[in-house]
Amino acid sequence: MIKKFFKDGLIYIIPTILSRGISFFLLPIYTRYFSPSEYGFIDLLSALYVVLALVLPLEVSQAVSRLMADEKNAESKSELVSTAFWFTFCVFAVFGVFAMLIPQVIAQALDGDLRHVTAVRIAGLAMPLNALLYAVQNQLRWSLAAKSSSIVGLVFTFVTATVTVTLLVLFDMGVEAVVIGQAVGSFIGLCVGISSARKHIPLIFSFQISRLKHLLNFSMPLVLSSATYYGATFADRWMLKTFMSMxxxxxxxxxxxxxxxxxxxxxxxQMALSPLVYSRYKLPETPGDINRLFGYFLLFALSLLCTLGLVAETLIEIMTDASYHQASGLIVLLSSAVIFSGAYVFAPGLSIAKKTKQIATISISVMLINLSLNYLFIPLYGRMGAALATLTGSIFLFLLFVFLAGRYYSIPYNWFKYILSIIIVTIFLLYGMIAGFSGVMVIPYVLVLLSLCLLLINSEDKQKIWCELVRKGGRNNI
Structure with missing residues (x-):
């Protein structure tokens, strides 16, 4: 399982790095062509899509991820994923018509005025295409076709970036350039995805009510869970708009x-682990493997967090216009929130046991915590208050998942090592920021931290890694 995780993880991480690299390439362009207010509108429009992508299809993609493994043959799997795909198409088609006919309602809700009505109307086409692309990518993931899923993601990112930059720089189209880029990228990525799916589990013109009911029986409790989870995730942006400004x-x-x-x-x-867990959770060695993988995850995540925290101010100054430089003080808190909010995947017990109601309860609880803290902190501390509220909510999310999931699928976590490593990173990061470490000084500092955090890896794995390095070194010498 561990070898398969790293193999698939490497396949996923390469296009992810390329995608994020393209996003970083776009950031200096965006911050020079868009005011903070316009960039805020783009972010809120993206947030609206993420929520709709979960709520409108009633989370059938999550049902596919869990139920496809129970199907006995390729034909039944194809019927299952096709039913989910066409259901997603139907519900988003209705939204697309609504957005194109009365975009004023959405524009007013997002921005408080009608400056971006045209962008909302175009989004009525872009969002359905993007939802279908997401469905196809998930289908490839659950088919364990990591390479195909990654290629589709790269095609989408590259086409979207190319079209957006062309329209923005050469034609000065403004916010509309971003939405058109999303629409074109989603369409081409969707075509590539459908073509790739034919080699694994092809999409067919099949919509079976019985299968839809089977999907919805599993997914319906997750709708409230996901809606509240992403409501909590985006509460900071919405409440900043309410209490502060765009x-x-x-x-x-x-x-x-x-x-x-x-x-x-x-x-x-997440992309590499979830399919492996669902297909191998009955094996006796899987809980131990998940614990070991969690150690590797923390090793890389904490090292990256420390590096990013030390170079945040310099990075912001290089990549953005002066009107955005105040963002540097938020990066450490928000990066920590990203780690905690994603680490719950290493506590899969509730999903394995199909305890969707408990997952919904966790999400509702975290949403209430997040909303309450944002309501209290933003009027007092502004953007910093929103970041603190987001981090606190993410920590609660992770702890609740770990506590409740352990009742159904016990994993032998090495909590002493994990907590000690987090404390070490916190001390090193605070000291580095106070001492003003930057530039090349960051490299040896992070290397020392990395060596300390190696305690996250157990001795057996260290020995295997060392033997592998020696073996490969011997081959190279020959």
Whole structure:
């Protein structure tokens, strides 16, 4: 399982790095062509799509991920994923018509005025295409076709970036350029994805009510869970808009974009681990393997967090316009929140046991915590208050998942090592920031930290890694 995790994780992490690299390439362009207010609108529009992508299809993609493994043959699997795909198409088609006919309602809700009505109307086409692309990518993931899923993601990112930059720089189209880029990228990525799916579990013109009921029986309790989870995730942006301004949303969104570098580790771990857990959770060695993988995850995530925290101010100054430089103070808190909010994947007990109601309860609890803290902190501390509320909510999310999941699928976590490593990183990071470490000074500092955090890896794994390095070194000498 561990070898398969790293193999698939590497396949996923390469396109993720490339995708995030392209996003970083776009950030300096965006922050020079868009004011913080315009960038804030783009971020809120993206947040709206993420929530709709979960709520409108009633989370059938999550049902596919869990139920496809129970299907006995390729034909039944194809019927299952096709039913989910066409259901997603139908519900988003209705939303697309709504967005194109009365975009004023959505524009008013997002921005408080009608400046971006055209962008909302175009989003009525882009969002359905993106939802279908997401469904196809998930289908490839659950088919364990990691390479195909990654290629589809790369095609989408490259086409979206190319079209967006062309329309923005050469034609000065403004916010509309971003939405058109998303629409074109989603369409081409969807075509590539459907073609790739034919080699694994092909999509067919099949929509079976019985299968839809089977999917919805599993997914319906997750709708409230996911809606509240993402409601909590995006509560900071919405409440910043309410209590502060759209400019604050834009600055905060830039800090989130930089913090998403840590998401490279999160996304790769989630995409590689979940299919493996669902297919191998009955094996006796799987709980121990999950614990070991969690140690590797923390090793890389904490090292990346420390590096990012030390170079945050310099990175913001290089990559953004002066109007966004206040974002640097938010990056450490938001990066930490990204780590905690994604680490729950290493506590899969509730999903394995199909305890969707408990998952929903966790999400509702975290949403209430997040909303309450944002309501209290933002009027007092502004953007910093939103970041603190987000981090606190993420920590609660992780702890609740670990506590409740252990009742159904016990994993022997090495908590002493994990907590000690987090304390070490916190001390090193605070000292480095106070001492003003930057530039090349960061490299040896992080290397020392990395060597200390090696205690996250057990002695057996260290020995295997060392033997592998010696073996490969011997081959090279020959």
């Amino acid at each position: 400019e604050d949303v834009g600055i905060y969104a830039v800090a989130l974009k930089i913090s998403s570098v840590v998401g490279i580790i999160i996304s790769s771990a």
